[in-house]
Amino acid sequence: MSQTIGEGRLRFDLVTLDLFLSVAEEGSIAAAAMRRHIAPSAVSRRLAELEAAMDTPLLQRHARGIALTLAGEALQRHARSVFAVLGRMRDEMGEHAQGVRGHVRIAANTSSLAEFLPEELALFMARWPGVRVEMQELLSPEIVRAVRDGLADVGIMAESVPAEGLESLFYREDRLQAVVPLGHPLAGREALHYAETLDFPQVGLARESSIQKMLAGTAAQAGRPIDLQVHVNSFDVLRRLVQVGIGLAVLPEACIRPFAEAMGLRGVPLRDAWARRRLKLCVRDRATLPAPARLFVQQATRLEA
Incomplete structure (x- = not known):
């Protein structure tokens, strides 16, 4: 030829x-x-x-x-x-x-890992059993660096996180809520603004996380400090700290609902516009992705092959 x-x-x-x-x-x-x-x-x-x-x-x-x-x-x-x-x-x-072989490297924030990726990966791996998946849980700025430096094929993070030089696609939407024990003064509210939670002790994620940065910025705009008792890196630990009464927290709704009844917790929707968050998927160049990574992006963003 x-x-x-x-x-x-x-x-x-x-x-x-x-x-x-x-x-x-x-x-x-x-x-x-x-x-x-x-x-x-x-x-x-x-x-x-x-x-x-x-x-x-x-x-x-x-x-x-x-x-x-x-x-x-x-x-x-x-x-x-x-x-x-x-x-x-x-x-x-x-x-x-002969079917796809290879691997795809994904760097994702805690929210997407807890809410969406388990089911996403189950579907992907059932469809492409020859593909191995390497998953890293990172903070959003670390995700951007990992994709930009070629250490990850795909990054998933909050849409608000700057990702200059990368291609970004809409992934999913989630809703943030204040999570409190059932006996908490805010537990009976149907909804509230985040500023109303500033009268109470809180527990939060790492300072570099997109959620914690959003909360800090909102508190600063209100001219109020956050009475933050503890920083942790895990949603699981955060729920336990709320359960034992150390402070309230702000988490995605999907990370509260499955555990609320068993742990005696309640999620109270936040009225703030930023509480309805969009998550994005980022790659360096969709046109040059390896086949397994391209197939994952197509599935995750519901694009046609």
């Missing part, structure tokens, strides 16, 4: 494009030739043919190696995109041939 792409004057082969990328990455024809196990003269000939086909210089040659021209930098970007598309095509054909 021919390994050429393009038409007319701009027709060139994939081997030459791949060699061009190797030279660009190595900064030297000799180093690229050694990496690809080919004679330097053969690499030079291929590059000359490529420049002739493009009708423009792609490389600046100097004593220490080569540098890309502006045209060369543009071709490098496009060539990478070509091979990324071909890689996705290969992955998708492999999915049809």
Whole structure:
């Protein structure tokens, strides 16, 4: 099968494009030739043919190696995109041939792990049994760094968390409530504003968590301090602290409802606009995700494959 792409004057082969990328990455024809196990003269000939086909210089040659021209930098970007598309095509054909294999790395905040991800993962792993899932529970700023640095394929966090340079998609919506013991003065309320809870001791999540940052900002706007007794990293521990009367807490509704009756707790809806939160899913570049991660994103965001 021919390994050429393009038409007319701009027709060139994939081997030459791949060699061009190797030279660009190595900064030297000799180093690229050694990496690809080919004679330097053969690499030079291929590059000359490529420049002739493009009708423009792609490389600046100097004593220490080569540098890309502006045209060369543009071709490098496009060539990478070509091979990324071909890689996705290969992955998708492999999915049809023998089922998906590999793994997906997910970094998620506590809310999404407690509320939505267990069922999400059960569906995903039942559909794609050949895929392993690596899950990390991180604070939202850590999630952004993990995805940006390539340590996670997918991040899930509150929509309010800045994630510059990443692609963001809507994931789910949750509702925050104040959780109190049944005998608490606020337990009989149908709903309330967060500022009304500031008269009482509280227990909270880590200061860097998106929920705790929101509460701190709201208290500051009200000109009131939070009488915070304890910081913890777990919703489970937070519920227990509320149960024994150390203080009230603010948690997603789905993290209160299943435990309320057994633990003698009540969730009181918050009237604040920010209490209805949107969670987002973030990736570096959806177009270049490995096949397992792409399939998870499609399922989680209900996108068509």
